[in-house]
Structure formats: structure tokens, C-alpha cells
Amino acid sequence: MAQLRRDPITGRWIIVDLENPKGPGDFDIEVNQKKGGTCPFCYGSEHMTPPEIDAFRTPGTARNTPGWFTRVVPNKFPALQIEGNLDRLGVGIYDRTNGVGAHEVIIETPHHHKELNDLSPEEVLHVLLAYRNRSIDLKGDKRFKYLMIFKNYGRSAGASLEHPHSQLIALPFVPKRVTEELKGAERYFEYRDRCGYCDMVHQEMEDKERVVCQNEDFIAFAPFVSRFPFECMLLPKEHASDFSQIEERKLLELAKLLKDLLSRLKEALRDPAYNLLLHTSPVENIYDISYHWHMEMMPRLTQVMGFEWGTGFYINPTSPEDAARYLRGDGPKNTSS
Amino acid sequence: MAQLRRDPITGRWIIVDLENPKGPGDFDIEVNQKKGGTCPFCYGSEHMTPPEIDAFRTPGTARNTPGWFTRVVPNKFPALQIEGNLDRLGVGIYDRTNGVGAHEVIIETPHHHKELNDLSPEEVLHVLLAYRNRSIDLKGDKRFKYLMIFKNYGRSAGASLEHPHSQLIALPFVPKRVTEELKGAERYFEYRDRCGYCDMVHQEMEDKERVVCQNEDFIAFAPFVSRFPFECMLLPKEHASDFSQIEERKLLELAKLLKDLLSRLKEALRDPAYNLLLHTSPVENIYDISYHWHMEMMPRLTQVMGFEWGTGFYINPTSPEDAARYLRGDGPKNTSS
Numbered sequence: 001m002a003q004l005r006r007d008p009i010t011g012r013w014i015i016v017d018l019e020n021p022k023g024p025g026d027f028d029i030e031v032n033q034k035k036g037g038t039c040p041f042c043y044g045s046e047h048m049t050p051p052e053i054d055a056f057r058t059p060g061t062a063r064n065t066p067g068w069f070t071r072v073v074p075n076k077f078p079a080l081q082i083e084g085n086l087d088r089l090g091v092g093i094y095d096r097t098n099g100v101g102a103h104e105v106i107i108e109t110p111h112h113h114k115e116l117n118d119l120s121p122e123e124v125l126h127v128l129l130a131y132r133n134r135s136i137d138l139k140g141d142k143r144f145k146y147l148m149i150f151k152n153y154g155r156s157a158g159a160s161l162e163h164p165h166s167q168l169i170a171l172p173f174v175p176k177r178v179t180e181e182l183k184g185a186e187r188y189f190e191y192r193d194r195c196g197y198c199d200m201v202h203q204e205m206e207d208k209e210r211v212v213c214q215n216e217d218f219i220a221f222a223p224f225v226s227r228f229p230f231e232c233m234l235l236p237k238e239h240a241s242d243f244s245q246i247e248e249r250k251l252l253e254l255a256k257l258l259k260d261l262l263s264r265l266k267e268a269l270r271d272p273a274y275n276l277l278l279h280t281s282p283v284e285n286i287y288d289i290s291y292h293w294h295m296e297m298m299p300r301l302t303q304v305m306g307f308e309w310g311t312g313f314y315i316n317p318t319s320p321e322d323a324a325r326y327l328r329g330d331g332p333k334n335t336s337s
Numbered sequence: 338m339a340q341l342r343r344d345p346i347t348g349r350w351i352i353v354d355l356e357n358p359k360g361p362g363d364f365d366i367e368v369n370q371k372k373g374g375t376c377p378f379c380y381g382s383e384h385m386t387p388p389e390i391d392a393f394r395t396p397g398t399a400r401n402t403p404g405w406f407t408r409v410v411p412n413k414f415p416a417l418q419i420e421g422n423l424d425r426l427g428v429g430i431y432d433r434t435n436g437v438g439a440h441e442v443i444i445e446t447p448h449h450h451k452e453l454n455d456l457s458p459e460e461v462l463h464v465l466l467a468y469r470n471r472s473i474d475l476k477g478d479k480r481f482k483y484l485m486i487f488k489n490y491g492r493s494a495g496a497s498l499e500h501p502h503s504q505l506i507a508l509p510f511v512p513k514r515v516t517e518e519l520k521g522a523e524r525y526f527e528y529r530d531r532c533g534y535c536d537m538v539h540q541e542m543e544d545k546e547r548v549v550c551q552n553e554d555f556i557a558f559a560p561f562v563s564r565f566p567f568e569c570m571l572l573p574k575e576h577a578s579d580f581s582q583i584e585e586r587k588l589l590e591l592a593k594l595l596k597d598l599l600s601r602l603k604e605a606l607r608d609p610a611y612n613l614l615l616h617t618s619p620v621e622n623i624y625d626i627s628y629h630w631h632m633e634m635m636p637r638l639t640q641v642m643g644f645e646w647g648t649g650f651y652i653n654p655t656s657p658e659d660a661a662r663y664l665r666g667d668g669p670k671n672t673s674s
Contacts, residue, residue: 079644079652092540093533094561150644158640167644175648196430203429224431277647298646303495307416307487307504309612309635311512315416 040076041107041163049073053104054133056126070126071107072134078103079169085143102138102170106130106149112163115153117262124255125248127166131278132251134168135244139283144170146178146282154273157300166276174282181279182287189290197292198239200224205237210320212327213260217253220261220297222320222327228298229318230269230327234261235294243280243293258295264327265299273300377413378444378500386410390441391470393463407463408444409471415440416506422480439475439507443467443486449500452490454599461592462585464503468615469588471505472581476620481507483515483619484581491610494637503613511619518616519624526627534629535576537561542574547657549664550597554590557598557634559657559664565635566655567606567664569598572631580617580630595632601664602636610637 040048043066052064054072061067074082080101088097108127109119116124131149138147151166152158174182188196201219204210210221212232220234234257240246246254265274280293308314377385380403389401391409398404411419417438425434445464446456453461468486475484488503489495511519525533538556541547547558549569557571571594577583583591602611617630645651 091561092544093536094540148644148647150647156640158644169644171648171650175650177646177648177650199430203431207429224428275646279647296647303493307485307495307506309514309614309633311485311508311514313508313512313514 039112039161039163041105041161041165042112043110046071049105049107050076054130054137056129066110068107068110069123070109070130072130073105073107075103075105075167080171097172100143100172102141102144102168104134104168106134106166106168108164108166115164115262115266116151117259117266119259121252121256121259124259125252128251128255128258129248131166131168132244132246135280138168138170139244141170143172144283146171146174147280148175148178149278151276152273153276154300157273157275159273178279178282182282182291185290185292186287195239195290195292197235197294201235201237210324212264212324213257215253215257217250218257220257222324224320226316226318226320226323227314229301229316230265230272230299230323231316231320232261232265232297232323232327233294234258234297235292239292241281241288241291241293242285243278261297261327264329265297268326268329269299269301274298275300376449376498376500378408378442378498378502379449380447383408386442386444387413391467391474393466403447405444405447406460407446407467409467410442410444412440412442412504417508434509437480437509439478439481439505441471441505443471443503443505445501445503452501452599452603453488454596454603456596458589458593458596461596462589465588465592465595466585468503468505469581469583472617475505475507476581478507480509481620483508483511484617485512485515486615488613489610490613491637494610494612496610515616515619519619519628522627522629523624532576532627532629534572534631538572538574547661549601549661550594552590552594554587555594557594559660561657563653563655563657563660564651566638566653567602567609567636567660568653568657569602569634569660569664570631571595571598571634572629577630578618578625578628579622580615598634598664601666602634605663605666606636606638611635612637 038045038048046052046064046066050073052068052071052073055063055068056070058067058069078101080099080103082100082102084098084100088095090096106127108116109123111118116127119127135147135149138144148169148171149166150169153164185196188194188199192199200223204219204221205214210224212220212222214220214237217237218234219237220232223231223233234254236246236250236254265272275296275298277296277298278293279296281287281291285291302317375382375385383389383401383403387410389405389408389410392400392405393407395404395406415438417436417440419437419439421435421437425432427433443464445453446460448455453464456464472484472486475481485506485508486503487506490501522533525531525536529536537560541556541558542551547561549557549559551557551574554574555571556574557569560568560570571591573583573587573591602609612633612635614633614635615630616633618624618628622628639654
């Protein structure tokens, strides 16, 4: 059983894995090692994963056999476990609780060598539908307060398997960084009586210089406050706090824009590792008017240094305006201040 | 001129480098490349750095020539610049200000191939004295609100030069992550009428299982809430909020314990990359009773994944109790819950 721990000073929570603890010899300090063996996410390896939770399939094909387009399975090495209750207790000045939660893997496609940007919009739609449907399902479990969907692409972004996949973690509380956003957005709303993200969308559409791509329903831009080079934000133009309530027609538009954004990234930066995150409202959505769901896309181009860790203050060597230009294909422009 | 930017929602600040902007071709996506050329931090290369600000030297040797033990110079490629005023202005819904600050490099030793743990305690003392003396000096500049001292060791920790060095950045405001600690520590104090870090020291000395090493004045332990495998915290046993007020006798004890801790790290983990951070009170120290300066040491053994970025919620595969055992040299123990 994993253990959750809370820092009495910062309020930060962590998960400690007590079941598969790593020793000094267990770390891959070397990088770019070739892996051998069979891929557990390819057709014909369905028995290598835990039994599937959900899948989009060719009609007539059986569960846990080939014939699927997108397949959802429990993570074989979950950070949190689905069974059990939350038992909170004090340990001296510290607090801890059991590691109860869900940790699922969304296998995006049977094609080992295709990435999201290589798929058709309809294929990407299956992935997004899986995100949505799993969210709706897990919201029924009252132990879960927050659902985090994310994708790590490439080893330096934390991916341990090459085969295209996303992950979903259901947490027994709303995590710190999300709370910061929720509270910050709430303060913004209280002050201006408007959603801060809606304001951002309007300003970016007006300024244009940080916009990467858009369609009628969605926009992707390099945020004014980008922590990392080529970081992008993708969000609905119309206010919406809860991703799981999105309708299928809009999901297809999202699929198109996401494919476009990732293709631009691959083109401009020679297929970099990246993290993709979905930030949506918590299960108990008391932030409907002030929060606005969004995706964050962060290519892993630089090492995060001690300074960033120590301060929460990031040094970004590429202006978002330049990043957007590169991603639009306009090329760089001189930006002396 | 760099530009500082503030996110209207999270309150997060960033620095955008507009002067040396990087394009897609500027990133080292490949790792472990050998570097050629002369080291600018070795004896005889003193002309390759900006003129020295401070140094400990053999008596009779001239500034900017060999003969120094520890040498402080301005960073040749500073994240912030020393000249100018803070001009804050709004850009639509966003805020920004100039990148005014200081960015110095502490060259720890003339020996290119020796690291902090290889130096004698007296040599480490020179480094810590440089930390302290530069802090005292920069506090005189009223534009600076926070001084962050840190060390990146190894490429994957963000070090761009091999030669042993630390860095100091003086900031025109107190950064977010430090503010979180300050405020959290203040709340802890208000609630219990005790310093939270003092409480932690007492509990760790009593529990013993997370203690790595200690002497009369300082203790190093794996925090109960370690974000990363083998993360360690080093702090004075006696309450002190401001590192720059430390006396030289205690600095020597700190030098000994820091050398000990880093030697254990090197021994247990085969010389990993790490980040070392000094968290001290802000220049305007209104937190004297509730804050407690400390060092954080974080080996870079794992990739920080999308999930961590998205939640501020870290998954740590090594329990602090195991980490402490390995670093003490006791070996692992079964820790089933």
C-alpha cells in the first residue's frame, strides 16, 4: 500500500511507494538505453495488462483481444490503489493517509509507432472520448475528489513505455497546484466579476502574437507567463469549467486542434519529449463560474534547475511571442525591448 | 533586458530572456555531449569571467589572477541585470516589470575535478563564507527582497559548466515557493506557538529513522514528506531564520556536515547529479520567530513527470526511511506497511 503524506508547513502532499521501493541500484542514471522485449500495449499482448476497463472496438471483437482502437486498462504499477478507505492519522507533527485512488492507462492506438499527431481526427476523438467517459465513470466514486489526466511523451518527459498512451489518476483530495489555480481564479472572479481564463482568451485573440492555432471552438497559444520554452495552453473559447461535460461535436473540434498543435510542435522542434496535462474542475465543482478547464502542453527542452525548484520561479529562455511565431511557421523576429 | 511577468491567476512570476532568445535549433535535446575548450573557472582563465567581486586568496596575489581559494564573479549570462529600476506596468490583464536583480557565481575551488565533498572542511568553509558575505553585501541594495543561493551539480541538474560552482540570484521580490513556506510556517506558529522546523528537528532526533548525519549544531535528515528519492534537508538545531547572521564557528560545523552528507550521497548513489538550495528568510525579515533557514538537497534520479507538474503532487518511489538507511550505510530494511 502506498502512503500519502502531508507537510505540516507547506500543505504539500506526496505519495510514498512502500510496496515497490527502489534502492540505489534501481535507478536509470544513464539515459537513452534501448529496451528489449515485447510491447504490452500492442495487438496480441492484451493478456500482459490487467483486464480492460473500457475500449472502442471493431464490432464483434471480444474484450482483451485485438480489434480495439483505444483501450483503457488499470496501471499495472499504480501510484494509488483502488481498494480501501481513507484512514487519516497523525504521526507526531505529521499527517498521513492511505494511498487510495485509481490509476488507469489509456492506450491511445494499437499502432506502436504512431503518435497523437499521426492519427486521424476521428482516432484522436476516441482518445478524448475515453478521457471523458472514464472521468464520468470515476466521478461516481465518492472517495475521489480530483481526476488528473496527463500524457508523458518521450523518456525525458517521464514515459517508461514507448507505445502511445495517456494516464488518469483519481485522487482522494484536490492537489495543491490545482487548488492554487482554483483559488486564484476565484479571487480573480471576485475582483473583476469575470472568468480570468475567458479574459485571457479574449486578450490573446486580440493581441494575436502569442496565438499558435485556433478553430471556432478552441484556441491554443503560448501563455504570456510561460514557465518553459514553447509551453502552450489549449482551451475552449466559451466558458466551461468541467471537461467531462463536453459534447461529442466539440470533442471532435478539440481533437483537430490538438492534432494540429502537436504536429506543429513536432515540426518546429524535431519531435521533442513533452507533457500534456488536462486541468479541469474538481469532482465537487463549486468553482463553475470562476474556473475554466484547459490543457497545458510543456515540451521538455531544458533541465529544471535548482533555482526553479527553490523558488517556484522559472527562467524561460524563449519568449512566448517567439515560440508562437515558430509554431505558426512565421519564423523568428527581432524582439529587442 | 529580461522581462519579469506575473500570472494574474496563480500569482506566479517568470523571467523572459529577450536578449539572448533561443530558437528551436538552440536546444541540446541530445544529452551527454563532451565539451571542448578551456574552462573559464580554472587558474589562468580569470580574464574569461567578468571582474571578480570577492575572493579568498593567498596573501599577496592580485585580483583576477591565480592564487584564490574561492572566487565570486558576476554571471556572464545573467538571468537578471544589476542596472536599472523596477518599472512595473500592466499589459492588458497581465503585469510585468523589468528584470532587475543580481546573478553571481561562486567558484568554489580552483580544482576542476574536486567537488565539495572532496574539499577539506576548511575549504568548504570558504565557500560558505562567500555565501554569507555576499548575502550581507547584497542586502544593502534596497531593490532586492530575496537572495537565493543554489548549486546545480551535473548536467541533468542544470549545470552548464563542469567546474565546481554555486550561484546567487538576488530578486526584486520574494518568490512564490518561498512565500508559501514563509506563510505556512507563520500559520504553524500562530496555531502552536512554536517554530514548525524546530518541531521537525525535535521529532526527527527522537524518531531517528530518517536522520542521515548530525553534529552538535546541525542535523541532516530525509524529510517525512520527501518529494524526490534521497532528498535531504540540512538545518541548524537551534532556531535561526537568517542564514547571513551565522557566526564563523558554526559555519565550520556546517561545512563539516555538508561535506559528510555529500560524501554519503556520492557513496550510496554513484555520484548522482543534484541540486542544493539554501532557503533563508527574506531581506526584510518579518518572519524571525516562525521561519528557520535550511538547505535542501535533491539528487536528480528520476524524471519529473506530467503528473507532478500538473498537480504539485510528487510521486516518490523511495521512502525517506529507506533513503536515510542507505545514506547512513545501514542498508535497506523491509518496510511493509
